[in-house]
Amino acid sequence: MDAGRSDLFDQFYRENYPRIYRYSYRLVGNSEEAEQLTQESFKNLYCVFANGTRITDIKALAYRIAHNVCLNFLKKGDKFKNVLGHNGYAIPLSVPSVEDEVIAKHRLELLRKAILSLSKRDQRCLFLYWEGFSYREISTIANIRGTSIGRILARAINRLSNERQRGKGL
């Protein structure tokens, strides 16, 4: 790989590591695994870079690789059951009392269950939307038809909102 391309990769790595880490964390729900998977994703991306492949949208490619790396990891260990279910999830620091903490935990649990009840395609779509991607980018990264994204998101958000209401009523 020539020096210019190598520098470009290094810059991309520094700037986007936190994003890819956060994305991986959301998918696997564990900080150690998220770190390992982020490294693996960047290694895969580096191989594409070093092979001289023409890349039109490196950011989209990085997320696509990260997504596949995490899904492969989850599939291997049948860890889909644990997605978002790890204890490592942060509870907001502003929670003042034990009772509030229990309620907050319970609400997160409901949210987790609601996300898990979505199809894998809908989860993918929601995660990318959550990451701030446009419909066009989501379509490219997750290989979902652009015209379906609005419908998928509306359905997913509605389901999460209903669970949220249930959590409030407790």
Added chain:
Amino acid sequence: MKHLDPQLIQMLLDGEAHDDEKLRAEHHIHDCAGCRAKLERAGFKLKAVMKDLEGLDPATVPSPPAFDRPLVDKGPKRPLIRVLVLSPIKVPAFLLVLMAGVLIILARLLFVGNPAQKNAAITKVSADGPDSVTLISSAGETTIRLNTVTYGFKVVEDPSILVLKKGDTNE
């Protein structure tokens, strides 16, 4: 215009609706209080859900560690044996072909007989009657009926050469 569906509402909230859709929706909600309320509710829901999702984010994001550059393996230079051994698709395919080959050889040996006998050349043909003929070959002598000749032999390459198939000639 018909009422706004959830998909269009979501697209409007995300700024992903086409200009013409947006224009028509704006005209519609101007006159339709129901859709106006739906759009407003959907906006609140979206904000609330996205705020909740933040609770699932990691508490801290580590700074990027030094990147350990992998050795890049360029596809065309990979040795054939490595391609066969490591490729998850090629290995089962290769085994399948190998097993099919073994099965075909076994089947031929078990059900068709010795290949040397199968392709035994006919040295003499004599007519025994209006519907039977005797063929003599290096594999031995056999009699077949003319109206079932297809069971007894087949013509290969040179139409003048008949090839016996052991086992189904003496019916």
